[in-house]
Amino acid sequence: MQLSFEELSKKQLYQQQTFKLVQDYYIQLYGQAPINGVMSMELRAIYENSTKVKKGVKNLYRSIREYFITYYPLIINETVASIIKDTKDIMPQNVVIEPIISFIYEKKEGANAIGITTKSLVTLGSSKDKSVEGDFMPGDIVMVIRKGQTHDLCKNYILSGIITGKKKFKYTLITSNSSCMALSKKNVEGEYVLVYVSNIISSKREYMALLKFSDSPLAKQLMNPTPPVETEKKKVLQAVKEFHIDEGYKKLNEAQRNAVIMSLNQPLTLIQGPPGTGKTQTISCMISQFIQRGMQVLVCAPSNMAVFKLVENRHMWEHFFKNKKKWVHIHSKKPEKSDGEESTRKRKDESNRKIRPKKRIITGNSLGIQKDLIIDETDYTKSAALIDDAMAGASLVFCTLSMAASTAVSKKEFHVVIVDEVCQSIEPSSIIPLQNSVRRLVLVGDPKQLPPTIFSESNDLSVSLFERLAETITPLILDTQYRMHSDISCFPNKTFYAGKLIDGVVLESIVPMALVDTGGEQKRNRTSLYNPREIDFIEDLLPYIMDKYKSIAIITPYKEQSIRLSVNRKIINRQITVSTVDGFQGQEKDCIIVSTVRTNGIGFLNDYRRMNVALTRAKYTVIILGCVRLLEKDKIWKQLVAHLRTNLQICTRLELFRRLTNSSKMQGEGQKAELNELFRRRANSPKILSKEPEEELESPKSESAKTNGIDTDNLEADDTLAITVGTETESDEILLEKKEPIDSNISEVILSTEGTTSSTDANKATDPNAGILDDNLRKIIEMHLFKR
Template identity: 25%
Template sequence: MAVDKSKLQDEDSITRFCKVILGWDYFRLLKQCSNFKDAASDLKEVKDTYNDVDEYLATFEPLLFEEVKAQILQLKKDGEEEEGMEEGNLSLTFVLCISAAEWNLWLEKESDESDGIHLKAVAYETDEEESVSQHDLLLLSKEQFKGGIKSIPTTYAFALVENRQKNQLRLRMYLGGEFIRVYPDVENYSERLSRMQVLLTSAKAVNRCLYTIKICSLSTIVREYVALRSVGSLPFKDLILTASEKHSGSKDQAWEISGSLHDYFDEILNKSQKEAIDAGLSHKVFVLIQGPPGTGKTQTIIGLLSAILHATPARVHKVRLREINRKPDPPIQKRYKHWEHASPWLFGANPRDIIMPIDGDDGFFPTTGNELKPEVVNSSRKYRVRVLVCAPSNSALDEVVFRLLKTGIRDETVHTYTPKVVRIGLKPHHSVEAVSLDHLVNHKRNLAGDKQKQGATGGDLDSVRATVLDEAVIVVELVLDNGGYSFGHCAVVMIGDPVQLPATVISPIAEKFGYGTSLFKRFQRAGYPVNMLKTQYRMHPEIRSFPSKEFYNEVLEDGSDIQNQTNRGWHKFRCFGPFCFFDIHEGKESQPSGSGSWVNEDEVEFALIMYHKFITMFQELKSSSQLAIISPYGHQVKLFQERFRDTFGVESKKVVDIGTVDGFQGREKDVVIFSCVRANKNRGIGFVSDFRRMNVGITRAKSSILVIGSALTLRSDEHWKNLIESAQKRGCFFKVSKPFASFFSNENLESMMVKDADARVPERIGANDNENNAPENNAEDADQGPPDDHDYGDEDVEMYEGGFEED
């Protein structure tokens, strides 16, 4: 029988991964975690280009394993004692039970396992609500973990969950790896056994039970490792390594769209968005599109999908065709399955007979309030493609899917319709659940079950999933893994922004060597062409001014009428203007005991007073959909949440949205209060110095961004120094001393009223550092204030309170 080579390759990669990870000694990792820097001498820094696959793997594989170590030790970094984990920090504890027959089978087969990896099924018992999932890393011991790990067990080893069915686990166990001496008095090293071998043997002698702790989930990093090891088999591996294309797309090779669709794009898209879509149709293998905050990345994605799904491929020269690395023919069993899908009447019941339309619904998209309708394909269309859309987070997935369902896409005649979409990933938002893979599969199986009662056959889970995916035109999923299904558009379009926050890297060592460098950023640094979206539709021009100059070479421009749309009544007070920096120069940072985080109670106090004054004067801001408080540090966020809970009780979440800067990437609010926290003379500002975190923090606001921090401390960083100087030059820098309430007294607020602020354009505001807290001195440099009955402008799509605004 033919074998799927890609599946074998994935399995080889997972086996290699397990041999490294499962061979580690957990408690030795705990003891050595503070000395990892000494062991980093063999690590290589990430480069922009590589000579070959071996050099690429030699760089990234060791860094990936450093990241695995950091994930395994994350609990300890969060404040555990050196000798082990405190009670309550354990993620999940339970017992594994193995029958006597199974134990004998294990030990008999030990010598047959050439690679040292065992795959064994065990039963487990737990009263915990949290479940065990695929690729969870477990720590096994023959001794119970009483009240946490107070002392090192005598026998222990790692295991990785292969899969779970009800109360049974299939585990990967490694008989190699780090060894222990069973008989210390014997000099013969042949008496050494692996930790897993000793664990299995000793557990059998006791009660055939293993006590287990779930350490962490390695699901994401396993996928990353499989992807890393597959680089050598990619048809565009040379491009991945060198960041340059030998054959760039030309106009005569570009895909073509109809004149009607072209005219439609001219009407609704700006110049840079149209250029991005043209690049997506250019027949280049990789297309990079950079989208700064508020520049319409999601709208560009929808436009690209409309273009790709309804474009006509240009005539490609034969010499070009010979250079394309095509996939080998699928194995015969897979071809049989495809034939069965294509001609179901030859193999049994026709799946189409199972579909029972309900109220105009085609059976795949149950109506859930979005009024989803079946796709109608024009019979004259001669070419059809399927598109895979990937995103780095569940919320980003849901945003794209929701926009697809809400607005639909346009065909070649500019007719709007909803394409058949399947969303793959965990925890779909309720508004897009109707097109999630699990929902569609269950719906289809239920229909098949009803039909089966009448004599038709149903179908196993895998075949139903395959059928649902085969019928989809657009597949949206969290990771780039097409599961063996082919997609027609031979190009990769990457849409992102390297000067916003990247994927989180836990290991400081891996981060230091560049493991957090995205493929987009690496290509950009290597000189690969990037199409930038340049027109922003989110921020007041005064907010846009600084990030445009500091991070985007001043290429950002404002959408039509964006200033009027973001002008607000509170702008008549300079301290509530579009862009303000409040210098709490007497504030002090502190570090809660046993944590690596920081808090600043003075900034919390000032922000609370500011908030109270704000909502007293402008009632419309008393809503979490309008106003947010953000901070780089989790403990500062918790402190804000506690203080607001003390004031507003259980309703606190409804009046203000509080979260970390990282958690707010991709979101927006009308007003954002940004607490920087760090205030010291010589300790520095930690990861607040990451300019990407700074950029995300100040671009969350549409009408007002109010930054609270210590100017003296923040000036130690170049970007923060530039921001403070920008605020001083524009007359929106305020020094604040205790008592903070006096700053917002009626008398002081009256002195800070702007005489003419309607045309608040950054270039027209005079330079004054406001040293004496006398903003009235700068009033003559502004123009005119907004009317009280201001226009809030059109809101972006929001799928839930405060979320799904695109970035």
């Protein structure tokens, strides 16, 4: 739909004012942590110069000033792009408002500021929702709009601002619009409402990390990296062998052991973990080694889901937490969306929230017992005491990169920071955990998989810290994959990893790989695509695979296709996981169905990192649905089609259904255990990182002041915080409900033991409509297409 000149002008004005608003806000924050050699009065000029001369991200930086000047404009652009996207995504029926009673105008530090008094929270279109008083929080982006005109925010808003302070129903906003002066002189009660748009706490934390970066002992090494000096083999071997070898370490293969050794002996370590190569296992062993050496360890990842996976694999280190020792996990209680078009760095699509989710602190131990402590966080003193008690004595902390800037984490000192999935975060986010005491950093990721999600037009922020450093420091690559059937790993290994991966497991599969030319027609809904024929095919396919696999997932590059699949009753009733490709990185299932959707224009499919993720999630079977004619127009997809055609792995739906029907065996049963053991023995050969590596590894190319109280601005405004603290005997879980940055009382204490299980009902079916194959063709399929 084409916009009118008036509508276009209004949207452009909103974008311009948002740029000014963000700059004003960041200039105010600059005073909290000024950088030597950069004056606050320079900040506007630095940004303006960046719009005229495109310099891009460098591999090396000579000074903090040069580093700051590079990333400051990029953070502003990304913050603004995120706000604009959130504004466009708000649906009229989900607008969250507070009716305004009065305005009070004041001029503050070169920017317009306004005090707004409101009544209570109202959600339009939902009369059943309970009101929540004073729901907006510092860091929220809000708009002032006339009552009844919330159907088009960009067109009808009067002013927008960032909440910088709050007391009950009274908010302080910084705004770029001078019309707030006129509003303050009117009797406005009943005429205007305050509308929630977005939240920029994550962006603010990235900006504050940039300001504080010069305080880090690792700053010089990260700006101007130099290849590490190799440690003497004898010294390293003796240190590990004599004092700290445990069962977990013994189970690692050569590359995994070398990764652990490197992390113990140098301040900066880069580890590349291709799909299924056991990076989580390696990180767990790393944690074990650091804890045994008495170090304080902070483990981070861009998303709550990635952090959960690290905590779940705690069997290697949990037994070290005895007496008063604790491990702590801070996380969001609200389930995280596995949506490819949503950033793992920021909280998206929050405009439909009615009530702010609670924050949690979970305390855990080696027995796995957990307690939930819910806190009404309106009492600074009591909340601070509870958090301090939970964190006291904790030598191991897990949280997201953004949460590392919260007061609960930032005031604690750490010796080591481990960042997993680092290639999925922008560099300013990756440096958030680097506090003054951190002198050792381990970055784990894979530049051949998904990059950070970026909303701004520039691609500069898509270069992760790992990728930039890898231009100078060669990462250690974990080279043995234990997940996939060899037919599945073959193409990704050859195409994305130069054939350097070893298959560490031998699996049987009735259909390792299959490409079905489904055709159909792609259709559009708002900004995403879907393909009804592929959905129909999946419905028909399910009866043939439900009794063959213990776990099944359907993944697609497109949000709309994912939504339509996830609400399909035939799929829901079978408890099958549905996700975008982006939301499924790091996960695996026995069988993966890849719905490519497109029949016209290659679109998302030309992102080869997304393609790599899609092809490497399955253990036994990958079934790709797509338009072969279209796929062959892309260079890499054409190579995949040729690879599958050579191995007779392109088939019709009837061929696929018949082969699946003829086998009744559940995949995973009757594996060749002796061959698996042989592979593992080879991988576990007792070699040590040598001074002269046998083969040169490929270099991948590709917020807040520390206080004794709770800083509500630094706690995530919309996520649920949880801290899991573990000792030898029990684990506690404390829930923090974030309300007002003033006094509070504990409202409820819940003691519980949590655990999750999942199961899939097997539904065996026959194929009444299957065609009859020629005997010769059947033999060919038996021999080549469906290798046993």
